[in-house]
Amino acid sequence: MDGIAQEQASDWWEVEALYDLCFAPGRSALSSYRLRDGVEPVAALCLVWRDPDAILGGAIRVWPVRVGAARVLLVGPVAVHPTRQGEGLGAFLIRSVVEKAAASGEERLMLVGDAPYYSRFGFDRLEGVEMPPPTNPERVLGIAVVPGAWDGVQGPVLRDLD
Template sequence: MAVRRERPAEHAAVEALHRAAFPTAVEARLLAELREDVGFLPHLSLVAVEGADVVGHVIATRGWVEPLGAAALGLGPVGVRPDRQGRGIGTVLVHALLAVAEAAGERLAVLLGDPTYYRRFGFLPSTELGVEPPDPGWGAHFQARALADGAPRGTFRYAAPFDDL
């Protein structure tokens, strides 16, 4: 398996992967909208491939921490083809994305997900890092990881397509 930047010719395969990996089409629709948004960061849309087959995908898009409008990343969705789940592909993708983000000088990544799963990547409840979720009801499921010293503090705002979920 190799992990690399997603190519435009793979968009349909990545969409099909997300449709298969999730019970609804929400993630696939979100991904299509994120690619058209100003918050899209092509270097942070990664695929896992085996031969010519796309077996996993992860993306992070530009978000902001208010009130100062400091740049941050919103991680997700992360998807792995159902017949390949449970084999560490998602783990490899998240580690790769965080490494690319850190190398690119990003200071903070946030996500909404299972705290038990994402703790392995260094994510903590966001409030422990001084980052408030867009929806207070998300509680411990909204998590953050500082990628550099001086990570911003405040209320996180996702790229615009997340507002329509």
């Protein structure tokens, strides 16, 4: 699926508008947004997809966080424009992030989402990893990009200010 690129500064407002369209207006009140405040995203893993006419169809961002002493990448939000949903674009963006994270040497990724959807990409429920409330623990999912990377990683998820 051609059309994927790293998000550029010039894409920011358009991506924000897509997130506003796809999510509730109060999206920034979610606990995951508190982890992003004052933290720069992982630029190499923030991706956009545009059609041949350069119209934004989807976007995904990734943020560094900490669980104990472990660096973890928090995936999301991922959004697909309503006119492009059902085409596999969201899955393409998620797979692309997992592949690029692995290629760049990252060890583990996490997200908050529906296990039945994200399990097909290798994400499983994380036991002992605590997102800020009111996050449902059943929705805290992770994938070990490096086998065993989640072994022994537990505790609250905190902003990574390094």
